[in-house]
Amino acid sequence: MAYEPVFGALTIHAKGGKAPVGSWSNASRYSCSLDPRINGNVGTKIDVLADLPPDRYELFLLEDGEKKVEFEPETRVPHAAMFTFNKEDHTLGNLLRAKLVKSEHVVFAGYQVPHPLFAVFKLRVQTDGEVSPKEAVVQACQELVKELQILDQEFTKEWELKKIAGGGGDL
Amino acid sequence: MDYEPYGNGMNDEDAGPRVTIRRSNRTTIDFVLSNTSLALANSLRRTMLAEIPTLAVDLVEIHANTSVLADEFLAHRLGLIPLSARDIDKLLYGRDCTCDDFCDNCACFLRLNAVNRNSDENMKIFARDLTLETRDGRPVEPWPAGHNAGMDGEQELPTRGQPIIMDEGQKGPLICQLRKGQELRVRCIAKKGIAKEHSKWAPTAAIGFEYDPHNKLRHTQLWYEANAKEEWPLTANADWEEPPQEGQRFEYEAEPDSFYINLEGTGVMPPDSVMHNGIRTLQEKLANVIKGLSDEGDAGVPNGMGGGSPMDGVMNGGGTAYGNQTAYGGGMSAYGGGVGGQSAYGGNMGAFSSYGGAATPYGGYRG
Numbered sequence: 001m002a003y004e005p006v007f008g009a010l011t012i013h014a015k016g017g018k019a020p021v022g023s024w025s026n027a028s029r030y031s032c033s034l035d036p037r038i039n040g041n042v043g044t045k046i047d048v049l050a051d052l053p054p055d056r057y058e059l060f061l062l063e064d065g066e067k068k069v070e071f072e073p074e075t076r077v078p079h080a081a082m083f084t085f086n087k088e089d090h091t092l093g094n095l096l097r098a099k100l101v102k103s104e105h106v107v108f109a110g111y112q113v114p115h116p117l118f119a120v121f122k123l124r125v126q127t128d129g130e131v132s133p134k135e136a137v138v139q140a141c142q143e144l145v146k147e148l149q150i151l152d153q154e155f156t157k158e159w160e161l162k163k164i165a166g167g168g169g170d171l
Numbered sequence: 172m173d174y175e176p177y178g179n180g181m182n183d184e185d186a187g188p189r190v191t192i193r194r195s196n197r198t199t200i201d202f203v204l205s206n207t208s209l210a211l212a213n214s215l216r217r218t219m220l221a222e223i224p225t226l227a228v229d230l231v232e233i234h235a236n237t238s239v240l241a242d243e244f245l246a247h248r249l250g251l252i253p254l255s256a257r258d259i260d261k262l263l264y265g266r267d268c269t270c271d272d273f274c275d276n277c278a279c280f281l282r283l284n285a286v287n288r289n290s291d292e293n294m295k296i297f298a299r300d301l302t303l304e305t306r307d308g309r310p311v312e313p314w315p316a317g318h319n320a321g322m323d324g325e326q327e328l329p330t331r332g333q334p335i336i337m338d339e340g341q342k343g344p345l346i347c348q349l350r351k352g353q354e355l356r357v358r359c360i361a362k363k364g365i366a367k368e369h370s371k372w373a374p375t376a377a378i379g380f381e382y383d384p385h386n387k388l389r390h391t392q393l394w395y396e397a398n399a400k401e402e403w404p405l406t407a408n409a410d411w412e413e414p415p416q417e418g419q420r421f422e423y424e425a426e427p428d429s430f431y432i433n434l435e436g437t438g439v440m441p442p443d444s445v446m447h448n449g450i451r452t453l454q455e456k457l458a459n460v461i462k463g464l465s466d467e468g469d470a471g472v473p474n475g476m477g478g479g480s481p482m483d484g485v486m487n488g489g490g491t492a493y494g495n496q497t498a499y500g501g502g503m504s505a506y507g508g509g510v511g512g513q514s515a516y517g518g519n520m521g522a523f524s525s526y527g528g529a530a531t532p533y534g535g536y537r538g
Contacts, residue, residue, distance in 0.1 A: 056368040060222070061266070068463035085460070091217040092456055098210030138464050141457040147211065148457075150187035151204075152450045158190045158202070159443050 059119045080126035081133035093121040099140040105130045200442040205429040212430040219449035225256040227371040234356040253335040256439040257328040279332030281359040287349040298334035298343030335438040379433030384409040
């Protein structure tokens with residue numbers, strides 16, 4: 001009996017000294033050190049697993065101790081701050097940016113994904129001083145949640161109407 | 172703090188997104204989303220494509236495989252079989268479960284035993300030949316008739332983990348063929364996951380997304396040889412919008428407003444559930460941000476509120492911004508918990524603490 005990890009299998013933090021599910025048992029941890037092309041590293045232990053493509057769950061699972069949002073006030077510009085969102089992408093970045101720029105108290109809002117291989121984006125917000133950047137972001141999030149809630153209800157309403165009227169559908 | 176909330180009309184009676192469903196069937200909904208922003212529509216599209224939890228085979232125990240397909244080939248094929256994601260909220264992620272490797276709380280188990288003993292013709296193995304069982308090998312009983320635990324529309328789905336079979340012959344996808352004497356004995360372990368990790372977890376086959384069919388906003392540049400108008404036929408959605416007038420001035424400040432969305436599911440959940448789950452997943456992402464920002468130390472944050480903690484502002488702001496949204500209060504009672512969910516987001520920041528890791532963060536949402 002053998003486990004065959006499906007491509008992209010989830011690595012479970014194995015307990016009791018088992019190899020993590022999804023790692024390959026034939027991967028030697030020393031093979032790189034035997035490779036003469038690697039200079040200066042001969043004899044040192046090299047984690048060959050580090051050369052494998054990163055696990056895909058690193059795109060959305062926060063690491064131990066990692067925060068969802070890091071906040072850093074901008075010292076050179078008044079009422080400005082840089083937020084770093086970990087394990088998030090354009091889905092949230094563009095949504096927040098678009099909401100923030102519509103606020104009358106927000107002077108500047110922009111986001112950036114510093115590198116496409118790292119699931120991080122940075123959001124810079126500058127306000128007019130009436131609200132702090134942090135409040136502006138929280139407010140934007142709350143309004144979006146609210147808007148989505150209305151959308152959900154609108155959709156349910158339409159769907160129920162459609163079900164009553166059409167008795168299923170006609171696509 | 173009594174600053175005005177955002178001046179984007181959220182306080183208007185008729186504010187908020189609108190939906191017009193044009194066509195629908197078992198797997199697909201074609202609808203128009205209007206009175207919202209491009210960013211929101213696109214974020215919703217991205218969320219529905221990549222971040223809705225579903226179920227798919229993640230590990231395969233090969234007990235015997237004498238077929239022509241290699242073990243990993245077979246495992247990959249099994250992974251792509253759509254499995255019913257009914258009541259997926261009640262299934263834990265493997266990483267969140269307390270068990271050692273997998274158990275009935277965080278996985279579904281599918282058994283496939285097939286031998287071609289004496290037929291000279293190839294024996295075809297289909298997804299229907301997978302049988303659902305518990306971790307210790309007992310068969311899983313189907314839900315009792317009239318079972319009503321799932322979301323609306325989910326009631327038509329088979330038991331969680333059951334392969335979705337939609338073809339006329341009720342066979343499901345072909346897994347492999349066995350020649351005489353060949354055997355396949357396999358146990359599949361299906362887990363909860365999202366399509367960001369692997370696309371086998373995608374609840375959607377495709378999402379069509381179009382806006383501004385006449386290209387009035389000039390978000391795209393149409394390549395042409397002689398005449399763009401003749402060479403680019405209009406899409407069906409063009410009938411839903413006013414064509415541009417001859418010689419009309421370009422409105423450079425105009426923003427897209429209507430989005431023509433064709434949401435095509437794989438069948439693992441009905442398309443309306445895909446929509447609801449997409450909205451909910453996006454709300455959870457936003458709620459996590461609110462929680463993350465609220466958890467942070469308040470020290471040293473210039474909030475311009477004269478000594479009050481930032482949370483006061485949040486609470487007041489939330490309260491005034493949403494307090495008057497009574498339009499959805501009474502009239503929507505048919506849809507039960509939704510209104511309760513709103514108030515949780517509106518003024519009461521305490522509700523966000525329930526996001527800590529609760530399995531069902533949206534208290535009243537499911538009614």
